[in-house]
Amino acid sequence: MDIQYIIDRAKGIIVSPKDEWQAIKGESKSNKELxxxxxxxxxxxxxxxxxxxxxxxxxxxxxxxxxLLGIVVAAYVANExxxxxxxxxxxxxxxxxxxxxxxxxxxxxxIANLSFLLSWVSxxxxxxxYLFWVGIPVMxxxxxxxxxxxxxxxxxxxxxxxxxxxxxxxxxxxGIY
Numbered sequence: 001m002d003i004q005y006i007i008d009r010a011k012g013i014i015v016s017p018k019d020e021w022q023a024i025k026g027e028s029k030s031n032k033e034l035x036x037x038x039x040x041x042x043x044x045x046x047x048x049x050x051x052x053x054x055x056x057x058x059x060x061x062x063x064x065x066x067x068l069l070g071i072v073v074a075a076y077v078a079n080e081x082x083x084x085x086x087x088x089x090x091x092x093x094x095x096x097x098x099x100x101x102x103x104x105x106x107x108x109x110x111i112a113n114l115s116f117l118l119s120w121v122s123x124x125x126x127x128x129x130y131l132f133w134v135g136i137p138v139m140x141x142x143x144x145x146x147x148x149x150x151x152x153x154x155x156x157x158x159x160x161x162x163x164x165x166x167x168x169x170x171x172x173x174x175g176i177y
Contacts (some may be wrong), residue, residue, distance in 0.1 A: 001037055002037070003041075003055045004022045004102060005037075006037075006038060006039075006041060006042070009100065009103075010017060010042075011103075013100050013103050013125070013131060014103060014131075017130075017131050017135065018134060019143070021100075021134060021135045021138040021139065022138060024073070024096050024138075024139070025093065025138055027096075029092075029096070029166050030092070031075070031091065031092060031095040032063065032097050034096060034099045035068060035071060035072075035095075035099065037104070038099055038100075039067070039071055039102070040068065042107065042110070043064060043106060043109075044064065044109065045106075046063070046067075046106060046109050046110045046113055047064045048113070049110050049113040049114045050063055050109075050113035052114060053113050053115050053116075054115070055113075055122075058171040061172050062169070062170060063113075065163070066162070066166070067102070067106070067109075067124065068167065070158065070162055071095070071098050071099055071177045073100040073161050073162070074158045075091065075094040075097070075099075076091070076094070077158055077161075078094040078097060078098060078136075078140065078154050078155055079091045079094035081114045081153060081157070081171075082094070082142075082150075084150075084153075084160040085142055085146040085147075085150035085153075086142070086143050086146050087136075087140040087141055087142040087143075087146065087150065088140055088141040090139075094139070096139055097132065097135045097136060097139040097140065098132075099171060100131070100135070101128050101131040101135055102128050103128070103131070104124050104126075104127040104131065105125035105128045107124070108121050108122050108124040108125040109125070115148060129151075129155075132151060132154075133147070133151055136150060136151060140171050155164060158159070
């Protein structure tokens with residue numbers, strides 16, 4: 001695992017996303033590499049912060065699995081919907097889009113999970129929506145006139161799927177704070 005790569009990529013995608021998306025598109029990282037060497041370390045860090053802050057083990061396991069499952073679902077949704085929005089269907093680019101756009105959410109979770117008093121930091125995760133917005137024309141070659149609808153439909157489908165999965169598998173959250 002290359003920690004410096006994670007730091008540099010996180011900084012690049014947050015500070016200069018338009019340039020970073022161009023660099024990302026040209027990279028040849030497999031979907032597995034994106035998850036194992038970028039997303040997983042950030043999710044593990046957020047989970048460890050939650051364990052330190054206030055979680056039980058069953059909640060920590062859930063918080064470790066859900067973001068990774070969310071990445072996979074969101075990437076497949078974005079890829080499968082691509083042609084409906086005159087975009088290029090490419091699963092690897094969809095994975096890159098979802099994984100790197102989620103960076104602010106991952107980083108905000110690390111801080112917010114340390115203490116209930118820091119939960120407001122989670123709002124920084126909303127920047128992920130902007131990164132997805134900026135990245136979708138580059139990664140999926142989405143025309144400007146289709147971008148808004150594509151982003152909204154992707155978000156709605158992913159939210160519905162995650163609500164269903166959460167309803168079925170979420171551990172009881174009572175007393176975690």
